[in-house]
Amino acid sequence: EPEVTQTPSHQVTQMGQEVILRCVPISNHLYFYWYRQILGQKVEFLVSFYNNEISEKSEIFDDQFSVERPDGSNFTLKIRSTKLEDSAMYFCASSPALGTKKETQYFGPGTRLLVL
């Protein structure tokens, strides 16, 4: 069964450094999302992406964050200058545009980001 993959599984970085989190969504999906979960807190929406542009972003997704689909398969989240409070589990998700499951988002295994 096709699945969403994410790399790396863990990332440790120094405050102020740039990180890029990578995702390969399910191949025929057209909607892509990033969420994060800070330890002990709710899963939070960051951004949705469709047709090569951001369709919605949360207030968390400030100028330090950006997303890109550099080729036909990868979907990346970049944090330009990491802060301590960016430490979280980051999940990528994708959903199809059509069909009975178009509202269902399928998630990757996550990247655990630790900012020191």
Next chain:
Amino acid sequence: DQQVKQNSPSLSVQEGRISILNCDYTNSMFDYFLWYKKYPAEGPTFLISISSIKDKNEDGRFTVFLNKSAKHLSLHIVPSQPGDSAVYFCAASNAGNNRKLIWGLGTSLAVNP
């Protein structure tokens, strides 16, 4: 942001019995509800969903019930199995907000052999 609430942080059930996980929401604009299951160090796995035009959806051992007037949904697992032990998240979305999911805090289910 308390639009989706799971008021029970944990639940313990005997193998073979029914597990009932509850979820409440406040936003009447939600039109789609999903349950995800999550094991430690893994991503959420989609379990079952329900559209707001229905009041029940069943898939094998899993049934989701929606009570729109009470803004309440529940997930029933019967019979419960030890492999069902995980954290269960309720999430909601609406077509008007690009389908972003709003999540509950989760309920940790332990199914005891």
